[in-house]
Amino acid sequence: MSSVPVAVVTGSNKGIGFAIVRALCKQFPGDVYLTARDPSRGQEAVAKLQEEGLHPLFHQLDIDDPQSIRALRDFLKEKYGGLNVLVNNAGIAFKEVHDTTPFAVQAEVTLKTNFFGTRNVCTELLPLVKPYGKVVNVSSMVSSSALRGCSQELQQKFRSDAITEDELVELMNKFVEDTKKSVHEKEGWPNTAYGVSKIGVTVLSRIQARLINETRKGDHILLNACCPGWVRTDMAGPKATKSPDEGAETPVYLALLPSDADGPHGQFLSNKTVRTW
Secondary structure: OOOOOEEEEOOOOOHHHHHHHHHHHHHOOOEEEEEEOOHHHHHHHHHHHHHOOOOOEEEEOOOOOHHHHHHHHHHHHHHHOOEEEEEEOOOOOOOOOOOOOOHHHHHHHHHHHHHHHHHHHHHHHHHHEEEEEEEEEEOOOHHHHHHHOOOHHHHHHHHOOOOOHHHHHHHHHHHHHHHHOOOOOOOOOOOOHHHHHHHHHHHHHHHHHHHHHHHOHHHOOEEEEEEOOOEOOOOOOOOOOEOHHHHOHHHHHHHOOOOOOOOOOOOEEEOOEEEOO
16 A cells, blocks of 8 residues: 555546646645546546646546546555545536526536535545545635525525535535426525535535544544636636636645644635635
């Protein structure tokens, strides 16, 4: 078993994920895994970074496929006995204003990946995180604006320090069901599937951090959610204000917090700054 520290970035063959891998290859003292659904795209991305003199490794990962997640889990367990840094970056977005896909379909597909896929990765990989490990869930400031667009009742639930993972899952499922019945606005939801999926990611991070405090207090694991900013990617388009490398700065900052840092933990950050949730 290798004693080399190991970092994994989900959804990292392009965009912000790719930039996070690039930065970790330069700064993280161990093996860095670029992951992608499609192995050929993943290998292409690895080759690009190798041309820059960097040495990422590749592992297939489709966060929508529980079997793929478990295969990665077993590999990490066997080869490294766990992992040190996990960056949950994989996600999707419809062009909500211009996309003609029915909103209920957008809601189901977006939450399946962004919330449920991310949650499944966490379920399998968080138990493997070693002491002093770092977990970064890439969310979005859109989660904050979407939160403000929720009814007072929903806002209270999502801001609660006592909400459980099961209650959060129930709410995320309810959003999808409400969109199918075309009652989501009446039920207090905002009109953004992406925004609701990222509320889920931010709140999930708060819950996970709380559980780490309860079950692994002495392990000094730091887990946070963050917004990379508005970044020029396939997802956000060419008009966005930040380059992918600039978008990677906050996730990388959280992934590389020093081992003696006791925070941030359970927070939501943008531009390396803790934001009020």
